[in-house]
Amino acid sequence: MDDKFAIDILELNKRxxxxxxxxxxxxRRYHLYCTKKLxxxxxxxxxxxxxxxxVKRKVEEEVVSKGGGDARYLLLVLLQAERAWSHGMELKEEAALLENSKKRNKTVTRRxxxxxxxKCRKAALWAKQLEKLCVAVGVPxxxxxEAQAYAAFMSGNALLEKKQQRKASLECFQRANAILEKLEQTQGISAQQKYIYxxxxxxxxxxxxxCQYQLSKQNSSFDKLNDRQFLSELEQKGNLVQSELQTKENEKLILSVEWRGKRIPIANRRVQQYLSRIANLETSSMLDDTTQLKIIFLYNQAIQLISKEWEQLSATGMDEQVTEELGLLKDYLVSNRVQLALKRNWMSWNTAMESSKAVSWRQxxxxxxxxxxxxxxxxxxKxxxxxxxxxxxxxxxxxxxxAYCRFYLASYLANRHRWIDxxxxxxxxxxxxxxxxxxEWRDEWIExxxxxxxxxxxTRQSCISKAYAFLEENQLIDKWNDLSLDSNSAVSIHTPLVNRLQEIVLPTSMETSAKEWKIVDLQPSFMKVPCKPFLFDLASEELAFPDISVFANEETKPDQTRKGLLGKAVSWFSGRK
Structure with missing residues (x-):
């Protein structure tokens, strides 16, 4: 068994x-598509x-398996069968139109x-060759x-056109139906593939x-599929498919995920690869910032694939179960990516806040x-x-x-002196x-x-903003800025508020200093002053004081200085200035 040749034949065809x-x-359009694709x-x-x-080049086992093997050679054979079948159906429609027309030629109609x-026989031969190649190469x-069911389906279509081969056609259809029923019942198959089956x-x-009706008209016997050897082989292969799917899951190839109590199979192989790489990154190394970015990128790629697939299936009118399964898978991927990205942002925010470097409000x-x-x-x-x-x-x-965002915006506006906002x-x-x-808070990393x-x-920012807004509204902001706001002020907290109106003293702790605050002393303190002697007040009228005219100002005496240059010199040396 080689996983390189794992192809979902029926799903590719139906899409x-x-x-x-x-x-x-x-x-006709499908016929042209197959030709261009080939x-x-x-x-x-x-x-x-x-x-x-x-020289006709045949796709054989040696060609498919050379160089490590390439599954696209199998697609060549599959497209050959699809092209022949679509061309045959196109010609069948043209023959039906020609037969119903009034002007018809018997020779042309027969041809x-x-x-x-x-064309149907050629499609059946190509489908048989595809089945032989799958057996020879060793596909899963x-x-x-799926190749056997497809070959039986094409053989049944080819035999159905012949009137004598109704019984053989019925057997082919029954074989294909039995294989598809077995695949549909296998655990691990996605709802999308089950819908295609x-x-x-x-x-x-x-x-x-x-076929059953025609055989009953001919009185021919027809029964259900009773080929015991085929049914026993089919049972063994069905068990083998289930064991292979289980083995792939054990080999860390994620084929299904469990989310919210539901098991969701994953049919898309690229999504399986992305999830396997994510699981390896989560278990092999430390979840540093670079690893987290890689995991988020892989989740984004997987979400894009699932979204595109969901849109295509919704446009084609797929079953509700298929679209619901893809929707659950998309929700699972989005939920994991969001949780990882949210945790990464929160950790980077904590790191920035704890670092010594200043972090801007915008960041x-x-x-x-x-x-x-x-x-x-x-x-x-949903x-x-x-x-x-x-x-x-x-x-x-x-x-x-x-709330954090609004608090940061409020702090930013406060720095801009927009207090009301x-x-x-x-x-x-x-x-x-x-x-x-x-x-009810049960978050793991937000305590x-x-x-x-x-x-x-x-609360603190609200009080500050409200106070400044009030001061600004009453045009008191300039006076408020003149006040000294210092916890290391020389004025003590024990000083009454009336005596320290120009200085605000910040207490060290609310509980210890609240009892010691004073607005005014209720028992005002008296200042000690010397008392005026009452005796001197009574005897002042009876006392006689000496004449103080001797000590009067000399500026009142007449000016005895001489005028002129010679007079000033004489006055200088004589002591009269």
Whole structure:
């Protein structure tokens, strides 16, 4: 068994048919698609005929297995069968139109009726060759069973056109139907593949009933499939398919995931590879920032593939179970990516806040806004909306991050002296924090201490903004700025407030200093002054004081200085200035 040749034959066929005309019964368009696809494959594989003499190149076991093996050689044979079958159905429609027309030629009509038979026989031969190649190369059992069912289906279509081969056609259809039923019942098969198996069985059901009706008219016996050897082999192969799927899961090839109590099979091989790489990254190395970015990138790639596949299947009108399964798988991938990205943003925010480097308000706001967007993204998932507890948990997370964002915006506006806007944002942040209940908080990496710290910061910023807004409104902001606000002031806290109106003293602790605050002394202290002698006041009228005219100012005496230059000199040397 070689996983390189693992091909979902029936799924590839059905998707190509629906996307290229058969949704509306346009066999010509599908025939042209198969021709162009064959040409592109031959060029890619360098399997063209060249310009020399034509020599038919057969796809054999040696060709398929050379160079390590290439599954595209099997697709060449499959497309040959599809092209022949679609061309035969196109010619059959043309023959039916020609037969119903008034102007018809018997020779042309007979020839037109024979062409579809040849094309159907050729399609059956190509399908048989595909089955032989799958057996020879050693493809996985699931691919082999699909090839056998496809070969039996094509053989039944070819034999159905012949009136004498109704019984053989019925046996072929019954074999194909038995194989598809066994594959549908196998555990580990995705709902999408099961839906495709049911579609093929529904297509074969009218042909089976038609063959049974014709055989009953001819009084021919027909029974259910009683080939014991075939049924026993089919049972063994069905068990082998289930064991192979289990082996792949044990080899860390993720074929299904379990989420919210449901097992979701993964049919897309590229998504399986992405999830396997994610599992290896999570277990092999430390989840540093680079590894987390790689995992997020892989999740994004897988989500894009699932979204594209879901859109295609929704457009083709697939079964609700298939689209529901793909929707659950997409929700699972989105949920894991959001949780990882949210945790990464929160850890980087904590690292930035704990570092000695200053972090700008814009960087803080940007990080918290990213967290809000991630919470909104996961709240929009249908599977989350249906679960009340999970939806409530993510709503609380969103409120917590939104409160942080509003607090940072309020702090930024406060630095810009926009006090009213800052105060209003603090009120909104406080309203968000009131809705976050600490009792129901069950987050793994956001602790309750973060909630307490945020509430305290919001309250402090609200008080500061409201106070400054009041001062600004009453034009007192300049006087407020003149006040000295210093905890190391020389004025003590024990000094009454009346005596220190120009200085604000910050207490060291609320509990110890609240009892010692004073606005004014209720028992005012008296200042000691010398008492005026009462005796001197009474005797002042009876006392006689000496004459003080002797000590009068000399400026009142007449000016005895001489005028002129000679007079000034004489006055100088004589002591009279």
């Amino acid at each position: 190509a048919q629906i996307a290229n005309g058969l949704k509306h019964g346009d066999y 040409h592109r494959l031959r060029k890619a594989l360098k399997w063209t005929q060249g310009r020399g003499r034509f 037109k009726r024979q062409w579809p038979l040849r 059992t699931k691919t082999l069973l 049911r579609q093929y069985m529904q297509e074969m059901e009218p042909a089976i009933r038609y 803080r706001i940007r990080l918290v806004e990213q967290c809000i967007q991630l919470c909104e993204e996961i709240l929009q998932l 599977s989350i909306q249906n679960d009340i507890e999970t939806s409530k948990f993510w709503s609380h997370r969103k409120l917590f991050f939104r 800052s105060y209003l944002l603090c009120i909104k942040a406080a309203e968000d924090m009131q809705q976050v209940s600490k009792k 309750q201490r973060h909630i307490d710290a945020l509430q305290e910061n919001i």
